[in-house]
Amino acid sequence: MxxxxxxxxxxxxxxxxxxxxxxxxxxxxxxxxxxxxxxxxxxxQFVVGNGERIRFWEDLWWGDQPLGTQYPRLFRVVLDKNIPISSVLGPTRPFSWNLNFRRNLSDSEIEDLEGLMRSLDGLHLSPSVPDARFxxxxxxxxxxxxxxxxxxxxxxxxxxxxxxxxxxxxxxxxx
Incomplete structure (x- = not known):
């Protein structure tokens, strides 16, 4: 069906x-x-595996709100709002942090980016495990x-x- x-x-x-x-x-x-x-x-609820199917900014996968809602100033200036987690962070640690912004970040946006990076420090992707929904x-x-x-x-x-x-x-x- x-x-x-x-x-x-x-x-x-x-x-x-x-x-x-x-x-x-x-x-x-x-x-x-x-x-x-x-x-x-x-x-x-999302269960992060390899991060290939979960959208970094728009899906609810970390915390109690999507990252785009948690970090609205960064979300406003990011080029690709639908980018998957794996494309932002890369498959292994240390994360690659492949975020493309439309312009240089202001001081307050840089502080937000530092906070985002700190908050995701404990995240571990599993390259051989697909993302899932619970x-x-x-x-x-x-x-x-x-x-x-x-x-x-x-x-x-x-x-x-x-x-x-x-x-x-x-x-x-x-x-």
Whole structure:
């Protein structure tokens, strides 16, 4: 089933996110599913392996916010906001710190960069282990439709839940 969906709709460059750039038909069930992807992402956690699929600035993988949110001054001046962890840090220690900025950094931005470098000092990439996603809503760490439905039902007023309801998808998910 997944290969059929991928062949029709494609996927995000990292291979596991929904492709939201597709031109959807008005009553396409996959459109409704893809539109709750933001809510789905709120419930997933990244497990860093080799750093090839997790975005350094935009994904939540270190701390309680994405690094782009933790370091907004650096994020504003970085050239590639979608760069994977491995491209920034390199595969081995010491890290290469391949950050490309649009201009020279100000003193306060340099302080932020020093803080970022210090905070990631304890990180170790595992070049032979792929990045993974963890589903904390189940004891096994594996995604289940039921746990997602229960979490999503907390957003009962959201337009995404209404959209899923209109396709009968919530009735299916609740079983």
């Amino acid at each position: 997944a290969s059929v969906i991928l062949s029709i709709y494609g996927s995000h460059y990292n291979g596991w996110d929904a492709n939201t750039l597709v031109r959807w038909l008005n009553r396409c069930p996959w459109k409704a599913i893809a539109q709750v992807f933001q809510e789905f992402s709120l419930f997933t 589903w904390p809503l189940s004891s096994s760490g594996l995604f289940s439709i039921k746990s997602f439905f229960l979490a999503l039902s907390q957003f009962s007023g959201s337009p995404q839940v209404s959209l899923l309801s209109s396709f009968g998808i919530l009735k299916f998910l609740s079983k």
